[in-house]
Amino acid sequence: MEPTLLKARGLEGSRTLASYLSRGGYEGLRRALALGPQEVTKSVIDSELRGRGGAGFPTGRKWTFVPKDHPGPRYLVCNADESEPGTFKDREIIEHDPHLVIEGIAIASFAIGAHTAYIYIRGEFVRWANLLEQALGEARREKILGADVLGSGYSLDIWVHRGAGAYICGEETSLLESLEGKRGFPRLKPPFPAVVGAFGKPTVVNNVETLACLPSILTRGPAWFASIGRPRNTGPKLFSVSGHVVRPGVYELPLGVTFREIIFEHCGGIRAGRKLKAFFPGGSSAPVLTAAEVDTKADFDACAEAGTMLGSGGVIVLDETVDMVEAAANLAHFYAHESCGQCTPCREGSDWLVDILHRILAGHGRAEDPDTILRICRFASQGMTICPLGDAFSLPISSIVSKFRDEFERRIAAATPAPPRKHPVLPWAGPRPGFGR
Amino acid sequence: MSTAPIHAANPEELREVRFDAAMESQIAELLTHYPIPRAALLPVLWLCQKRYGWIAPGVMEAVAARLGLSPAYVQGVVTFYTMFHTTPPARFVLQVCTTLSCAVCGAGELLAHLRKRLGIGPGERTPDGTFQIVGVQCLGACGSAPVVQVNDDYYENLDPAKLDALLDELAAAKE
Numbered sequence: 001m002e003p004t005l006l007k008a009r010g011l012e013g014s015r016t017l018a019s020y021l022s023r024g025g026y027e028g029l030r031r032a033l034a035l036g037p038q039e040v041t042k043s044v045i046d047s048e049l050r051g052r053g054g055a056g057f058p059t060g061r062k063w064t065f066v067p068k069d070h071p072g073p074r075y076l077v078c079n080a081d082e083s084e085p086g087t088f089k090d091r092e093i094i095e096h097d098p099h100l101v102i103e104g105i106a107i108a109s110f111a112i113g114a115h116t117a118y119i120y121i122r123g124e125f126v127r128w129a130n131l132l133e134q135a136l137g138e139a140r141r142e143k144i145l146g147a148d149v150l151g152s153g154y155s156l157d158i159w160v161h162r163g164a165g166a167y168i169c170g171e172e173t174s175l176l177e178s179l180e181g182k183r184g185f186p187r188l189k190p191p192f193p194a195v196v197g198a199f200g201k202p203t204v205v206n207n208v209e210t211l212a213c214l215p216s217i218l219t220r221g222p223a224w225f226a227s228i229g230r231p232r233n234t235g236p237k238l239f240s241v242s243g244h245v246v247r248p249g250v251y252e253l254p255l256g257v258t259f260r261e262i263i264f265e266h267c268g269g270i271r272a273g274r275k276l277k278a279f280f281p282g283g284s285s286a287p288v289l290t291a292a293e294v295d296t297k298a299d300f301d302a303c304a305e306a307g308t309m310l311g312s313g314g315v316i317v318l319d320e321t322v323d324m325v326e327a328a329a330n331l332a333h334f335y336a337h338e339s340c341g342q343c344t345p346c347r348e349g350s351d352w353l354v355d356i357l358h359r360i361l362a363g364h365g366r367a368e369d370p371d372t373i374l375r376i377c378r379f380a381s382q383g384m385t386i387c388p389l390g391d392a393f394s395l396p397i398s399s400i401v402s403k404f405r406d407e408f409e410r411r412i413a414a415a416t417p418a419p420p421r422k423h424p425v426l427p428w429a430g431p432r433p434g435f436g437r
Numbered sequence: 438m439s440t441a442p443i444h445a446a447n448p449e450e451l452r453e454v455r456f457d458a459a460m461e462s463q464i465a466e467l468l469t470h471y472p473i474p475r476a477a478l479l480p481v482l483w484l485c486q487k488r489y490g491w492i493a494p495g496v497m498e499a500v501a502a503r504l505g506l507s508p509a510y511v512q513g514v515v516t517f518y519t520m521f522h523t524t525p526p527a528r529f530v531l532q533v534c535t536t537l538s539c540a541v542c543g544a545g546e547l548l549a550h551l552r553k554r555l556g557i558g559p560g561e562r563t564p565d566g567t568f569q570i571v572g573v574q575c576l577g578a579c580g581s582a583p584v585v586q587v588n589d590d591y592y593e594n595l596d597p598a599k600l601d602a603l604l605d606e607l608a609a610a611k612e
């Protein structure tokens with residue numbers, strides 16, 4: 001497939017406005033301004049574009065939730081938090097083609113009637129925040145942004161807002177709190193951000209990759225976009241592939257390729273001639289799939305049918321040497337560290353999982369531990385928490401226990417500590433390391 | 438180009454903080470991005486961390502006064518996020534990613550190597566104040582694991598030999 005989102009990768013000077021314009025850049029925005037907001041929204045609905053940030057919500061439909069007659073400002077927020085483990089695709093777009101993101105933001109802002117947009121980018125991405133600032137500076141100087149966008153009379157300002165180290169701020173309501181200068185505590189929904197969002201105003205939050213799809217939907221048409229993939233699962237998708245593959249990296253492929261094609265064809269298979277054991281298809285928050293499930297199609301509905309999710313498209317590949325108890329402990333540690341602490345099932349549940357998993361690894365596991373883990377995961381998910389972080393650890397960790405239960409039971413029965421390994425999945429020393437600052 | 442060291446202001450200097458004209462004008466510009474002053478809190482804190490190297494209690498007080506917030510509120514926000522230093526950092530903060538993709542691709546080896554070479558582990562710093570190690574969560578660069586962020590810069594696809602070369606370069610860095 002000819003790349004759309006990554007077509008600038010490998011081109012010299014691809015980040016500059018001159019390069020972007022030479023590739024037909026800002027033509028989509030020009031068309032959008034000529035069509036008017038309603039037609040733009042209709043095109044996006046017709047393209048069947050679904051959000052690339054994790055939830056896969058239809059983008060055009062989300063825009064229609066913004067109240068038409070609402071007095072006062074409304075906002076567009078580009079989610080560049082990229083915090084889901086195994087995900088590194090938004091950074092790739094920004095690295096090679098920051099103007100593609102800016103054009104997408106401008107199209108979406110115009111469609112919902114926003115005159116201010118924010119790019120919320122994770123604090124660690126200093127380089128990529130700077131690249132965006134440079135591109136925004138160019139766009140302002142050339143009157144692509146500002147009081148009179150491309151001479152249309154429409155005004156738009158875009159500001160970069162840096163986070164400061166918190167996974168939870170990728171979740172849209174936590175992100176909005178953080179944007180407002182608060183701790184990143186998720187809000188109860190409803191009201192949804194499209195109705196009550198940033199500063200109490202209607203706000204659409206869209207992922208970088210979602211927005212980067214918009215220029216080509218406008219220039220090549222919604223039918224072209226919808227012709228890629230299958231109904232309800234359309235368009236190109238970026239897959240971030242990491243772990244034990246020969247060629248990890250970001251791949252742009254049509255939705256609906258199989259994970260076998262991604263892992264064995266595009267990424268060259270498993271390193272060192274080893275065998276595939278398991279993979280997370282959509283970031284670490286997606287339930288794990290085993291080697292036997294590698295023919296699953298990589299799209300939203302096929303992943304849902306397989307009991308998992310496409311999520312962010314972050315494929316984490318594990319080979320046969322990985323101990324799944326260690327993998328579960330590593331992830332439990334991540335979520336325990338990143339739980340914002342508002343909800344008891346998530347805060348205590350994630351911490352409890354770390355304790356149990358470390359106990360098993362230390363050779364002190366109890367026969368009832370696998371069931372206790374499953375029970376904690378049930379209590380921390382399915383609507384028991386304000387935001388889905390509880391689900392984000394409950395689903396993958398319970399899937400590991402369910403699919404690799406024999407590994408847990410063997411470990412518990414042997415009652416010996418984990419042997420030292422060359423690449424331990426628990427890189428820190430000691431049972432409860434002093435993480436954070 | 439190699440990573441620039443952090444110059445952490447001495448706690449005495451930050452007992453009482455007055456923003457100079459340059460800081461004031463940058464803060465004023467940031468305020469124009471938002472409908473309410475509080476929203477400029479994170480950007481202003483970033484500005485301060487760049488300027489003073491860390492967010493001392495005196496800095497929180499000055500920021501609070503400038504944005505019309507209470508110092509306690511500012512402290513609450515500062516401590517929610519992991520990237521604000523509330524104590525003076527070493528010149529180079531080695532942020533070693535320990536999440537799954539990095540873990541299975543050698544983050545443990547990097548930490549073991551750092552322990553051998555610098556004698557410190559996560560949460561510790563070298564006595565001369567040059568290096569500090571922090572175990573961090575996924576840095577969003579998993580395809581080039583293992584990854585270490587040094588101050589603002591990413592170093593990817595590392596192994597012990599590359600790490601050694603990097604540490605040599607950093608240790609030799611001029612002020």
Ligand SMILES: Cc1cc2nc3c(=O)[nH]c(=O)nc-3n(C[C@H](O)[C@H](O)[C@H](O)COP(=O)(O)O)c2cc1C
Nearest residue numbers: 051052053079081082083170171172206207210388
């Ligand atoms: C715990 C958690 C973390 C999330 N992290 C991100 C993220 O880093 N980037 C992102 O775009 N969306 C993230 N999301 C999803 C957002 O809440 C939101 O659905 C998304 O930004 C909407 O954009 P889209 O409709 O374009 O997909 C996260 C959700 C949860 C529950």
Ligand code: FES
Nearest residue numbers: 534539576578579
């Ligand atoms: S796991 Fe280390 S960068 Fe993502």
